[in-house]
Amino acid sequence: MAEEPIRVGLIGAGGNVRNRHIPGFQKVAACEMVAVSNRTIESGQRVADQFQIPRVYRHWQELLEDDSIHAVCIGTWPYMHRAMTLAALEKGKHVLTEARMASTAQEARDMLEASRRHSHLVCQLTPTSTSYKIDNVLKQMISNGFLGELLSVEMQRLQTGFADFGGDLHWRHDWALSGYNTLNIGASYESMMRWLGRGTRVMAMAKVHVPCRRKANGDLTSVSIPDHVDILYELANGAQVHMRMSATTGLSSGNQLWMHGTEGTIYVDHQQNVFAGRRGDTELSEVPNPPEQQAYYRVEEQFTNAIRGTEEVTMVPFETGVHYMEWTEAVIRSAQTGQAVYLPL
Template sequence: MSAVRGVAQAASKLRIGIIGAGGNTKLHHIPKLQAIPGVEVVAIANRTAESAAKAGEPFGITKATGNWRDIIDDTAIDAVVIGTWPYLHRTLVLEAFRAGKHVLTEARLAMNAAEARELYQESLRHPHLVTQVVPSPITFRYDATIQDIIRQGTLGDLIYVEVKGLSGTFADPEGSKLTWRTDMRYSGLNIGVMGIFYEPLQRWLGEALSVSAKAKFVVKVRTDGETGEPVAVRIPDHIDILADLAIGAQAHFVFSSVIGAVPGQLKGYTLYGKEGTLHLDLDAGKLLLGLKSEGGHLKEVSIESEKSGAWRVEEEFVGAIRGTEKIQRTTFEQGVRYMEFTEAVTRSFQSGCTVRLPLVS
């Protein structure tokens, strides 16, 4: 972004349009954008004008439409927040670029790696426009502390990383309804919470170099909520992934929405090094460290207040538009890397083969 444009944006009111007012948009994006001085959320587009009006009512937003083009084509709108499911991300981002609008889009960035690469390459052709993907927030509080521990070499060379994302609930009965997360038509190759958990690992350790995955389809048929017809499920509800990380460690991920009565932690990370083990228990909200030099006993790590991260997605987006900061979480380039991992997982369990990264398109 040029300095002149940044100053101009900072001096004038920033007008933002919403396309897709889902849960995250109503919980975070709209109220937190409205709390920023000089920012106005002027319009909402949803599937219907009625649902858009209903979403806008608690926030005093009266301009509502059932057509996303009304937002894109409104020359008074400077930026768009895309809160739709992934199936519309490519279309909406490209149209926003065409209309000269900044873009904040919900994760995941796209349906697959090819779409993600296309959006990133197109963003490079519009360097004056700010682009951001809503980041995975599950480790914000711990990120800086974990990065410090790794950077200082406290754990020594990493050997093994374990990642768990379990629902702790038994499988739904056959015939339960499809949701967008279980419907490949809307979510693409994104599998449950996999991307939400992989993204923080990228922040700490960098990329995976190879992926080998096995998947299970426990609930094989679900009901289409619109037609009432049975639909074969194409997104697995249980998956195990082995990966080699560029940092030198081997990683094991397990994600499941179909196993209940789990005797232990449901969600978290464990990093095993030659000199220590770091364990993040997301269920209990604790970061634990066990050092070889201290007998290997896990002790809770205190999170210093100045290093405790928090959600500030909307502030970062507006700050980048105004030229006062750069997008850190999450850039389109980072979004491409996690979409390549996502696609590699699908390619692996479908083929039964190990898939190397980065992908060869």
């Protein structure tokens, strides 16, 4: 007997949903995208026409009333994730939601609690895909003791362009839409958790270098989300992690990562090539990282496998989302108050 298809409804169909989630679901056997609800009925219809999705709903709540839908993919901005997730679970639907998890740590905790009340339903967050290439090799080296005892970490995520004065306003510049996430610091911390575990104490300083941006109608509006932040946080073993994130570092060297231990050093360059050396070496050497051993994007496959009961969600469960949401909020609280913030919140 043929396997019953998993029928998915899309709530929000922005660039990441169209470029990643829809193609991902299309590759899954016995999976159908059957409905979409976007910000307007017209934009929803365009997505439906492009991807042959049979039904378009004017409002996301109407989509949730469709009893034929088994699961929803929530692709809206973070400020709607809590409300939509809770409503979808109440309607008995599995939930895959875009990152970041929510606007605040409390909203994320609400989502986790709701998922536990509906434990028969699968809940998953879209993981950051920026570190897939190096995830496996770093985890293996660290778990095998290459570093010895970890002492310190330096991570920089720097855009190479100059400050965009008078540039366009993006939803990520609006607290009400994006929540506490700043410069994708939550995504960077999510990767760091995979390699090193969770932080215990956070201190941060932040700055708004571009105080005004231009709305769609051409008017300038003030911006209060920082575009430059320095973060110092501590790991369980006492090692210190320094993260420097900026959108205003013109002609910078871009992204880099250094991990220093008692017995070894690991360096990742801006192209995600891995170099390492041990005590007694005179220089770093490149670490082999063949493509067949690297992690890769398979979110929709894991989500549907979990619904069928053949796989557990590892990338990323709601529990992990709560951790990065609490850390992200701790960064902002510290930057605003000048005080260290301890985790968990």
